[in-house]
Amino acid sequence: MAAPGKLRVAVIGAGAAGLCAARHVAARPESFAPPVVFEASGRIGGTWVYTEETGQEPDGLPVHSSMYRDLRTNLPKEVMAFPDFPFAPSLPSFLHHSDVLAYLESYADHFHLRQHVRLWWRVEAVVCPAKGGWDLTAHWAQDRRVQATERFDAVFVCSGHYSEPFVPPIPGLETFPGRLLHSHAYRSPEPFAGHTVVLLGAGPSGVDLALQLAPVARRVTLSHRQAPVAGLPGSVLQLAPVVAIAGDMVQFGDGTMQRADTLIFCTGYRYHFPFLPVAHLGLQITEQAVVPLYRHLLSPRCPRLFFIGLCQQICPFPHFHCQLLFCLAVLQGTCHLPPVAEMQAAAEAELQQHLTAKGSLKHVHQLGAQQWGYCQELAQLGGFEPLPPMLRELYEATRASRAQDASNYRSLNYRVLSSEAWELVGAEGGQ
Known part of the structure; x- marks a missing residue:
């Protein structure tokens, strides 16, 4: 039980966002009793925990991580770090995923967070009883018969959104006789040696897999609707989106037909929170959105349940940091939320604006260039130090470098000089 006057907080997930919340x-x-972090797996780190397993773990739980063996970050460590805990300066700017996991483990050890994490506890339900607060029910992942229900004053949902693959409907997909998978289940290029591979989607994973598969596959085709990706090997063919499949023949939007024996969907992930009382929260949770939310964080109807890290096209760890400090200021009473009706109107107006502009819920949480104003506003309202200007400048410089040369931008290394300045310090291999 929490001491009188102290709020008891539950955190769902011990990945980067959950560890930041606990810290x-x-x-x-x-103001707060020690946090309680529920982690369904046997270790901290969330999506950064690499496993060669796909589908289900040996214990029957679905594999959470989407890491592949040779993944390196597409952002430099100089902008990835939590503002109060830098990466080791000896590391290159673009890190192997194992370095990021080691960083999160060091973060947990530095701030003594492991004592707050309950490993192997999977959250089943979060409900709001008539008395207020939240009743959270979790079971021990290794024996579902062992379960417990506890009362909390607030809940942080930090379970991530990179574990439930999204596969768009394509006419004739069920007739495809070859190998079909989502990038979530991709681990290494060797099993695809000699294959004719079509990658659907040119986001970070689609481009990465094209780079990895090009040296070993018979042919790699990257199917997408964006401008051509610059810097891919000349052997990678870029075509319009796939519109239909008939057996092993793939039809593209420009009328091109091509045989394939492997399709890899690099089409993103679904929002999935089966433990939440959607109707009570007044929310609609779809594959592509959680709406309407006030500031992408909370349901106006239930302002003590917070979604951390729903947003996309962001600088993740600093973004989590700002969201959490704002939410804690709300809980401590130093930042006052508007009345429920006003928050509801603001959330619905923002949603309607998006629907008018885009025509669907897709990308409703995609911030991109808006992330900086968003974080700045959270800092002003929450009364904490805003993110340093250097962060935006280096993030944008990296984005430009990546757009110019997808193959080589990770060879660059950077150094932070101050909160407002950074410099390029050379490239791997002397480039």
Whole structure:
């Protein structure tokens, strides 16, 4: 039980967002009881925990991580770090996924967070009883018969959104006789040696897999609706989106037909929160959106349940940091939310604006260039230090470098000089 006057907070997930939540709750003992972090797996790190398993773990749980063996970050460590915990300066700017996991483990150890994490506890339900607060029910992942229900004053949902693959409907897909998978289940290029591979989608994973598969596959085709990706090997063919499949023949939007023996969907992930009382929250949770939310964070009807990290096209760890400090200011009472009706109107107006512009819920949480104003506003309202200007400048420089040369931008290394300045310090291999 929490001490009188202290709020008891549950955190769902011990990935980057969940660890950040635990770190900042634990740092405020005057307002909060020690946080309780529920982690369904046997270790911290969330999506950064690599496993060669796909589909299901040996214990029957679905594989959470989408890491592949040779993944390197597409952002430099100089902008990836939590603002209060830099990466080791000896590391290159673009990290192997194992370095990011080691960083999160060091973060947990530095701030003494492991004591707050309950490993192997999977959240089944979060409900709001008539008395207020939240009743959270979880079971022990290794024996579902062992379960417990506890009362919390607030809940942070930090379970991520890179574990439930999204596969768009394509006419004739069921007739395809070859190998079909989502990038979530991709681990290494060797099993695809000699294959004719079509990659659907040119986001970060689609481009990465094209680079990895090009040296070993018979042919790699990257199917997408964007401008041509610059810097891919000349052997990678870029075509319009796939519109139909008939057996092993793939039809593209420009009328091109091509045989394939492997289709890999690099088409993103679904939002999936089966433990939440959607109707009570007043929310619609679809494959592509959680709406209407006030500031992408909370349901106006239930302002003590927070979604951390729903947004896309962001600088993730600093983004989590800002969201969490704002939410804690709300809980501590130093930042006052508007009345429920006003928050509801603001959330619905923002949603309607998106629907008018885009025509669907797709990308409703995609911030892109808007992320900086968003984080700045959270800092102003929450009364905490805003993100340094250097962060945006280096993030945008990296984005431009990646757009110019998808194959080589990770060879660059950077150094932070101050909160406002950074420099390029050379490239791997002397480039």
